[in-house]
Amino acid sequence: MTVATDHLPAWTVAVPLAALGADFALHGSAGLLSASALIVALVAAVLAAVHHAEVVALRVGEPFGAILLALAVTVIELGLIVSIMLGDQPEPTLMRDTIHAVVVLVLHGMAGLCIVVGALRHREQEFRTQGAHAYLIVLLPMVAITLVLPNFTTSAPGPYYSHVQLAFVSVACLMLWLAFTFVQTVRHREHFLPQQLTTQAQAARPGPRITAAALGLLLVALVAVVLLAKGVSPFIQAAVASLGAPPALVGVVVAAIVLLPEGLTALRAARDDQLQTSINLALGSGVASIGLTVPVVSAIAWWTDTPMALGVSSGGAVLLTLSFMMALITYGTGRASLLSGLVHLVLLATWLFLVVVP
Secondary structure, three states: OOOOOOOOOHHHHHHHHHHHHHHHHHOOOOOHHHHHHHHHHHHHHHHHHHHHHHHHHHHHOOOHHHHHHHHHHHHHHHHHHHHHHOOOOOOOOHHHHHHHHHHHHHHHHHHHHHHHHHHHHHOOEEOOHHHHHHHHHHHHHHHHHHHHHHHHOOOOOOOOOOHHHHHHHHHHHHHHHHHHHHHHHHHOHHHHOOOOOOHHHHHOOOOHHHHHHHHHHHHHHHHHHHHHHHHHHHHHHHHHHHOOOOOHHHHHHHHHHHHHHHHHHHHHHHHOOOHHHHHHHHHHHHHHHHHHHHHHHHHHHHHHOOOOOOOOOHHHHHHHHHHHHHHHHHOOOOEEOHHHHHHHHHHHHHHHHHHHOO
């Protein structure tokens, strides 16, 4: 990673505070200019938050760094989902659409781009199949019970879970995430470590003062993101509606905002011949997104009596099945080639096209 470890760039210090100021000054404002300013402030705060998370991640090392980044991204995702879910125009399918988008973007978007970038620069890159399979072993049942199974239960009509079912699924997702985290950090930590470290990666470790400052600014940036999300969410919904696009596109936009900075981090790692780190970041985001977002959002939905549809369409289920089949093939060899990366990107384009033109 090309993150400065001897100092914090000035923009990463200024942006969290400026974002809080923008939210205070423009809260409740209407108009294109206010919307643009809030969106710029939100994206800048997200980038600053992930930068500071990267600094702390470099200090704690792998795989703890990937877990920290995934947790930061999950907090950002929760802020956006909850702000829309509790807003003036609630979207009962928002969590389903966002989680679906996160899964596809990490399996095909981030993975495909990282493999292509790495292949163009290093031809073929190696990674540990045990770690990649561990992510898929947990992610597959999470996706199945969250996005597919609701269509086949009978306690509640349509793509909905009953309150009891939703509580059980939430606990199951949380337990899967906790079990995976234990395996990743304690039981089989070696399965998630890069096979070789570059000289740059070995030297890049910030000191305790820089780490403490980054941790404090990370918390400020996350607070700014959560507050700005409430002001930005109506503009996102209005923009999607003005385009005449399906509401599912709102979830795609939320997922893209959430994953953009972490995706850039994963791309830098792939460029530096650290595909294992890229896989940890990409698949770890998917695991944390479901394992933590589903329980929290489900509890808020239950508390506020907000309906929440989870089941995807039959076409979406088919594409999810294809996604995991392709992921199992890609991560089953321990080596990634240009062809597999291009196939992932084609599947991503297919999914995006069908979201806009269902």
